[in-house]
Amino acid sequence: MDSRLILVSLLIVFIQLNSATWARTNTDDETALIALKSMWTDYPPNWGVNDPCGNRWEGIGCFNGRVISVILTSMDLKGELSGDLQGLSELQTLDLSYNQGLTGSIPSSIGNLKKLTNLILVGCSFSGLIPDTIGSLTNLVVLSLNSNSFNGGIPPSIGNLSNLNWLDLTNNQLTGTIPISNGSTSGMDKLFKAQHFHLGKNQLSGSIPPELFSTNLTLIHLLLDNNQLTGSIPSTLGLVKALEVIRLDGNSLSGPVPSNISNLTNVQEMLLSNNRLTGTVPDLTGMNSLTYLDMSNNSFDASEEVPSWFSHLQNLTTLIMERTKLGGALPVSLFSLPNLQTVKLKNNRIDGKLDFGPHYTNQLQLVDLQKNSITELPAIPQITEHEFKIILVDNPICQEGAHTETYCKISPSNPPYSTQPNGCVPPSCSSDQNFSPNCRCAYPYMGTLVFRVPFFSDLGNSMQFKDIEYLLMNSFLPLKLPVDSVSLTNPRMDSKNSPEVSLQVFPFGQDRFNRTGISVVGSALSNQSVPFYFKADLYQHFEEVPKKSSNTGIIIGAAAGGSLIVLLLLFAGVYAFCQKRRAERATKQSNPFAKWDQSKGSGSIPQLKGARRFTFEEIKKCTNNFSEANGVGSGGYGKVYRGILPTGQMVAIKRAKQESMQGGLEFKTELELLSRVHHKNVVGLVGFCFEHCEQMLVYEFVPNGSLKESLSGKSGIRLDWRKRLKVALGSARGLAYLHELAEPPIIHRDIKSNNILLDERLNAKVADFGLCKLLADSEKGHVTTQVKGTMGYLDPEYYMSQQLTEKSDVYSFGVLMLELISARKPIERGKYIVKEVKIAMDKTKDLYNLQGLLDPTLGTTLGGFNKFVDLALRCVEESGADRPTMGEVVKEIENIMQLAGLNPITESSSASASYEESSTGTSSHPYGNNSAFDNSVGYSPSTVEPK
Structure with a gap:
C-alpha cells in the first residue's frame, strides 16, 4: 500500500479518536463568546486561547462544536452582557450566578435563544427592566433572576412560558401589579406548569388578582411576602389544592381571610402576618399538614376564647399569633400536640391559669406569652427530663411577688450554633484558612443561606441546623461534587424577618477549589429547590495560573507553526495510532480477567x-x-x-x-x-x-422477592408483627456475620429493604454486595472512602467524615427497623422517618404515641414493640460510638421475640436450612445493585400466603 495512503488513513483514525478535542467551534458561537469576552474583565484565564470548544474554555459546554451551556458561577466576572449573546442559538443553560461585578441590563436579544431551558442569574448586580422578549423563550423551565436590582414591572409576556416550572424574581426592586392575561396579552395565570412563584421582597403593588388562581394550577410555593400589595386575599386561592407554602406576610392586605382557605389541606407553612386583615381569626380546621402558622400583627376582631381548632392541628410545630386580640385561657390540649415546639402569643389578652397538663409534648422548646394576663402557673409535671423556656414577662403573675422566677425574666438566648468537629482535633491553620468539620485546613467557599420560608422557629435548636447540613450534603453527593464537608455558623434574622445562616463549603482532597470546582458548587447552590437561596461571597483563593501570553506572541507562534501543520498532523496521526495500540495492550494486561480464559488452563483462574x-x-x-x-x-x-x-x-x-x-x-x-x-x-x-x-x-433464587415489595404490598405477602420480628432477626444475624465472623470484616454500605430478600419460609437474606468494603485494618477501625449508599439510610456521621465503620451499617439497620413498623420509605414527601418518629414519640403513652405512623397491617398484638423502637433509636444515634454493635442488636431482638411469644432459636432453625444445605435446592435472588432496582417488579409466585 502507498505510504501516503497509510499516513492519510492514520490521520483519519487520529481525527476520529480525538474528535472531541479537534471539533471546531461553530463560527457564530465563537463570535458570540468573543463578544462576551470583550465586555468582561477577570474572565477565566484560558479564555485567551482560540477555539472555545476545542480548547475547552472554562465554563463552556459544547456538543459537536455547538455551545449548549455557559456556567460561570462565582468567577468574579465584571462587565455587562453583550447583545451578541443571541449568536449562541443552541444554548440551553446560562448560569452566571454570584458575579456581583456583572451590571447593566439583560439585552432584549436574549429572546432569540429559542432553545434556552435554564436562565439563572442569581446574586449579580443586573438592573433595568426585565426585557419583554423573555416571553419568547418558550422552552424555559427555570427562570431565576433573584437578588439583583431589576426594576419596573413583571413583563406580561412571561405568561407565554408554557413550560416554566420555577419562577424566582425575589429580592429585586420590581414595581407595578401582578400581570394577568387579558385578551390580547398574556399573564402569569397561564403558567399552568409552574410550581414556584417566588416574588417576595420587591415593591409590587395593587391587589392580588383573583384570576391568578384556578384549579388548573400546579403551584406548590406562593411567595408574595414583603411587597406593597393591598386589597383582600382572593377566595380563588382556595382552588389551588397543591399548595404547600403560602407567604403573604409583610404587605397591606385587608379584609377577612377567605373561609375556603381551609380547603388547602397540603399547606405546611402559612404566613399572613404584618398585614391589616380583619374579621374573625379564620378557622383552619382540616389543614392537617400545617406545621408553621403565623398570623401576627393583624386587626382581627377581639375573641373571648382561644380558637379550639389550634388543638386539632396534629402536625403543628410553630404557632405565632402576636397582637391578634386573642382572649381567654389556653386549652391544655394545645400542649399535647405531638410535634409542637414553639408557641409565641405575645401582646394578646390571654388570661387565667397557664396549664400544660400532665402529658405535654416532649418536643416543646419555647412558650412566649409576654404582655398577656396570666395569673397562675401550676407546677409543671416532671414526666420527662425535657425542659423548655417559658416567658411571662409583663403578666400579672410576674407583678405579684413572683418576679424572681425565671419565667419573669428574659434570659439570654442560647449560644449561636456552629458546626462542631467530627470527632477530631482542629488543627492550627494559617490566619487566612479555616478548618473544616473534618479538621482539615482549607479555603472554603463562603456565603449566606437565606430561607425563603421559616424552615425553623428557634435559632438555638442545633438539630435543625444539622438537618440542613445533611440536606446540603444530600444535594452535593449525587452530583459527585468536590465537597468534603459543610459548616454552618451564626444563625440570625435579616431585615425582612427571614432566617439566615453563614455557610462554608470545604473542598475535597485539597486546600482550595479550582475554578471548575467553584463553578459546579455555585451552580448546585443556585439551582436549589429547597426553601432557601444562597448569597455567595467573592472567592479569592484560586490556584495561581501562568500569565496569558500577548496577542503578538500568539500571532507569531501561529505563523511559525503554520508551515509545519501538515507534517505535525501526520506525525500526530502515527503517534495516536501507536498510543492506541499501546493502550489496548496495557488494558488487556491490567484486566484482572485477562488470564481467565479456559484456553490458558484452569490453573490461572482464581x-x-x-x-x-x-x-x-x-x-x-x-x-x-x-x-x-x-x-x-x-x-x-x-x-x-x-x-x-x-x-x-x-x-x-x-x-x-x-x-x-x-x-x-x-x-x-x-x-x-x-x-x-x-x-x-x-x-x-x-x-x-x-x-x-x-x-x-x-x-x-428467592421466590418471595424483597422485603420492600412485601412492605409495599406488591408481593401479596402480609407481614404481621411476629413475621417482621423474624425478618429483623434474620437480617441482623446476616449483618452481624459480615461484621464479626467474616475475615476481614465486611461493611455492607447499602442496607435497605430492597436488599433484604425473603425465601419461601420468609427467612431473611442480606443481598447485593456491590458497594461493600473490607475492614482490613482492625486497629484503624474505619475505611476512609467516597460516600456511597442510598439516601435516607445513610449514616450522617459517615456522610460528613467519609469514614466508614460497621456502625454505619448499624445506622442503616436502625432506619430499616423503623421502616418495618411503618412500611414507609425513609424519606417520603420531604419527611425523614427517623425525625418523624422522634418528634411523635412519647414514652408515657401507649405504643409510644406512634399509632399515626404505624403500618395498619401490623396487627394489634405487638409484644415487645416499645423495646423494638428503643433499639431502633439507639441504632440511629448521631454518634457511631453511641450505637450498639450488630451482635448486640441480635441479642436484643432475640429478647424482644421472647416478649412477643416467639422462640428465636426454633423460629430460626425451622425457617431455613444452612447455606450448605440450601445450595442444592431452590433459594433466593438479589433484585438489583445499589438503588437500581428500587422500582423493580420482583418475582412472586401466586401461592397461598406462607404460614
Missing part, C-alpha cells in the same frame, strides 16, 4: 470457593435466550432473569447493562468476596459469567 464460571452460552440457554418471560426485575444496573440449570436448580441471574458495568477489578473483588461468604442469612453466590463483554452474577 480459586473461588463454591462459585463456578458459566459460559455465555450456558447462561443464554438456561434463561431461554434472556426471554422477557424469564425477567423478574429491572433497574438502572440492568435486568434480573430467572434461570434453571441442567441440574434443576433455579437461579437468579443479574445481567449488567453496558453503561452500568463495574470495572473488571471491582467485579472480580465482588466475586471473590461473595464466594467466601456462607451464612443462612446472606444470599449465596452460585457463579458468574465474564465474557462477550458481559458481567453477570448467578445467585440462588
Whole structure:
C-alpha cells in the first residue's frame, strides 16, 4: 500500500479518536463568546486561547462544536452582557450566578435563544427592566433572576412560558401589579406548569388578582411576602389544592381571610402576618399538614376564647399569633400536640391559669406569652427530663411577688450554633484558612443561606441546623461534587424577618477549589429547590495560573507553526495510532480477567470457593435466550432473569447493562468476596459469567422477592408483627456475620429493604454486595472512602467524615427497623422517618404515641414493640460510638421475640436450612445493585400466603 495512503488513513483514525478535542467551534458561537469576552474583565484565564470548544474554555459546554451551556458561577466576572449573546442559538443553560461585578441590563436579544431551558442569574448586580422578549423563550423551565436590582414591572409576556416550572424574581426592586392575561396579552395565570412563584421582597403593588388562581394550577410555593400589595386575599386561592407554602406576610392586605382557605389541606407553612386583615381569626380546621402558622400583627376582631381548632392541628410545630386580640385561657390540649415546639402569643389578652397538663409534648422548646394576663402557673409535671423556656414577662403573675422566677425574666438566648468537629482535633491553620468539620485546613467557599420560608422557629435548636447540613450534603453527593464537608455558623434574622445562616463549603482532597470546582458548587447552590437561596461571597483563593501570553506572541507562534501543520498532523496521526495500540495492550494486561480464559488452563483462574464460571452460552440457554418471560426485575444496573440449570436448580441471574458495568477489578473483588461468604442469612453466590463483554452474577433464587415489595404490598405477602420480628432477626444475624465472623470484616454500605430478600419460609437474606468494603485494618477501625449508599439510610456521621465503620451499617439497620413498623420509605414527601418518629414519640403513652405512623397491617398484638423502637433509636444515634454493635442488636431482638411469644432459636432453625444445605435446592435472588432496582417488579409466585 502507498505510504501516503497509510499516513492519510492514520490521520483519519487520529481525527476520529480525538474528535472531541479537534471539533471546531461553530463560527457564530465563537463570535458570540468573543463578544462576551470583550465586555468582561477577570474572565477565566484560558479564555485567551482560540477555539472555545476545542480548547475547552472554562465554563463552556459544547456538543459537536455547538455551545449548549455557559456556567460561570462565582468567577468574579465584571462587565455587562453583550447583545451578541443571541449568536449562541443552541444554548440551553446560562448560569452566571454570584458575579456581583456583572451590571447593566439583560439585552432584549436574549429572546432569540429559542432553545434556552435554564436562565439563572442569581446574586449579580443586573438592573433595568426585565426585557419583554423573555416571553419568547418558550422552552424555559427555570427562570431565576433573584437578588439583583431589576426594576419596573413583571413583563406580561412571561405568561407565554408554557413550560416554566420555577419562577424566582425575589429580592429585586420590581414595581407595578401582578400581570394577568387579558385578551390580547398574556399573564402569569397561564403558567399552568409552574410550581414556584417566588416574588417576595420587591415593591409590587395593587391587589392580588383573583384570576391568578384556578384549579388548573400546579403551584406548590406562593411567595408574595414583603411587597406593597393591598386589597383582600382572593377566595380563588382556595382552588389551588397543591399548595404547600403560602407567604403573604409583610404587605397591606385587608379584609377577612377567605373561609375556603381551609380547603388547602397540603399547606405546611402559612404566613399572613404584618398585614391589616380583619374579621374573625379564620378557622383552619382540616389543614392537617400545617406545621408553621403565623398570623401576627393583624386587626382581627377581639375573641373571648382561644380558637379550639389550634388543638386539632396534629402536625403543628410553630404557632405565632402576636397582637391578634386573642382572649381567654389556653386549652391544655394545645400542649399535647405531638410535634409542637414553639408557641409565641405575645401582646394578646390571654388570661387565667397557664396549664400544660400532665402529658405535654416532649418536643416543646419555647412558650412566649409576654404582655398577656396570666395569673397562675401550676407546677409543671416532671414526666420527662425535657425542659423548655417559658416567658411571662409583663403578666400579672410576674407583678405579684413572683418576679424572681425565671419565667419573669428574659434570659439570654442560647449560644449561636456552629458546626462542631467530627470527632477530631482542629488543627492550627494559617490566619487566612479555616478548618473544616473534618479538621482539615482549607479555603472554603463562603456565603449566606437565606430561607425563603421559616424552615425553623428557634435559632438555638442545633438539630435543625444539622438537618440542613445533611440536606446540603444530600444535594452535593449525587452530583459527585468536590465537597468534603459543610459548616454552618451564626444563625440570625435579616431585615425582612427571614432566617439566615453563614455557610462554608470545604473542598475535597485539597486546600482550595479550582475554578471548575467553584463553578459546579455555585451552580448546585443556585439551582436549589429547597426553601432557601444562597448569597455567595467573592472567592479569592484560586490556584495561581501562568500569565496569558500577548496577542503578538500568539500571532507569531501561529505563523511559525503554520508551515509545519501538515507534517505535525501526520506525525500526530502515527503517534495516536501507536498510543492506541499501546493502550489496548496495557488494558488487556491490567484486566484482572485477562488470564481467565479456559484456553490458558484452569490453573490461572482464581480459586473461588463454591462459585463456578458459566459460559455465555450456558447462561443464554438456561434463561431461554434472556426471554422477557424469564425477567423478574429491572433497574438502572440492568435486568434480573430467572434461570434453571441442567441440574434443576433455579437461579437468579443479574445481567449488567453496558453503561452500568463495574470495572473488571471491582467485579472480580465482588466475586471473590461473595464466594467466601456462607451464612443462612446472606444470599449465596452460585457463579458468574465474564465474557462477550458481559458481567453477570448467578445467585440462588428467592421466590418471595424483597422485603420492600412485601412492605409495599406488591408481593401479596402480609407481614404481621411476629413475621417482621423474624425478618429483623434474620437480617441482623446476616449483618452481624459480615461484621464479626467474616475475615476481614465486611461493611455492607447499602442496607435497605430492597436488599433484604425473603425465601419461601420468609427467612431473611442480606443481598447485593456491590458497594461493600473490607475492614482490613482492625486497629484503624474505619475505611476512609467516597460516600456511597442510598439516601435516607445513610449514616450522617459517615456522610460528613467519609469514614466508614460497621456502625454505619448499624445506622442503616436502625432506619430499616423503623421502616418495618411503618412500611414507609425513609424519606417520603420531604419527611425523614427517623425525625418523624422522634418528634411523635412519647414514652408515657401507649405504643409510644406512634399509632399515626404505624403500618395498619401490623396487627394489634405487638409484644415487645416499645423495646423494638428503643433499639431502633439507639441504632440511629448521631454518634457511631453511641450505637450498639450488630451482635448486640441480635441479642436484643432475640429478647424482644421472647416478649412477643416467639422462640428465636426454633423460629430460626425451622425457617431455613444452612447455606450448605440450601445450595442444592431452590433459594433466593438479589433484585438489583445499589438503588437500581428500587422500582423493580420482583418475582412472586401466586401461592397461598406462607404460614
